[in-house]
Amino acid sequence: MSLSNPLSEYFVRDNAVTLIQGSDSLNVLDRMVSTNIIDMPNLTSRDALFCDYNGRISDYGTIYTISDKVLLISSAAQHEITRRTLVDGTSWDEDCEILIADNAIFRISLFSRDSHDMFSELGINYHAVESNQLIESGDHLFVKCESSFSERLDILVKSDNVNSIKSLLSELDYVEMDSKRWEMYRIMLGDVTINDALGNLPEEMGMGTLVSNDKGCYPGQEVHARIESRGKTVKNFCRLTGNSPLGIGKHSITEFGSISVSSSISIDGITHALALIRLGGSPTEIVQIDGNEFSMELLSYP
């Protein structure tokens, strides 16, 4: 199994899906996230961070504007807290209804060696579609998404249609990933999950572009403004690659003090990991962890 040559594969994501409807939906959601979403045009998607009052990430999701409704696809691990905050935070006179859609809509992520082929196989003109623009076909919505190292195509599918989409993808020679292979892809592509981000500052995670310093008050805004004025963070999010296993958790590094590994997977003798590292003032490409050498690349949200 080669890590550097993604095949035509797809994965049915395990996320919490929340439908927010009513004329105040976007206002209610905008007050809760660090990302400015109030200007989102219809039929677009935008990633957004939920932070606590200390400015630390409490959830990470993607917001889709669909006519007068808002779809929030966020982490399964934090869904209870996020939904509770949404419900509690809606004022008595706001037109905003929050519905669970976990079993109604699924997000399928497609990867391919060739993005053009991937889109054209599904009848979508690659050049005519902008990133984060929703394209409707039948009951499905297609979204072109960019990550640090690749492009993918997300399909939002009604539960009734998941099997027919899987059959279609099978006809197109797409293979469904199991969770282990998805984890490998995800880490390889630097795709952050809430397991990596929970409790960390957006700037540390390379997700500073998801903080809108011009949107006014939101939970964590004071801390984010302070970080922006200081202009630097102590830790940096990175991807590690090496030939030795690397366990999740804190490890000591002689040069820098410590590194906190949040995701790690070893397949065919190669380890890929995501971690927060205290870099100090001397960026490096190689780090020694527990006596083993790992190459390191700093990651940031595209």
Added chain:
Amino acid sequence: MIIGTVEIEPFQQQFMGILGGEGFSLPVVTETEVVNVKLNFTEAAIGALRQNMSGDEESHVMVISAQSGGCSGYLYDMKIIEDPGDDGFQRIDIGDFDVLVHNKDSSMLNGINIDFKETLMGGGFQIENPNADRSCGCGQSFG
């Protein structure tokens, strides 16, 4: 294999098939603690409210509520509106007029002290909340 070309016409964007059908009839249910609300107003706050009511005391009420937002998680909101009735609200008589608090906000707002400061900078209604673990520097947000 090419399945077909997707062409998005404006009229198609009006209908989003993905959000139709069953499965969306599951509202998020959260437990809300309802307590009997007690509010404390200073004389300055009552005076300022009386002035803002400007003769509408019979038909209008003031509603104090909480909503998400602000640096600390929740924001206070105060509105003078036409009396919405008692459905879902607790009514507090503070003399010349009534103040309403919605049941969903009762545990967050119970016991708050409302003052009014007449200063050019940072003046207006000030709320001190004994239920809050923290509050924002501007005083409008709590958590």
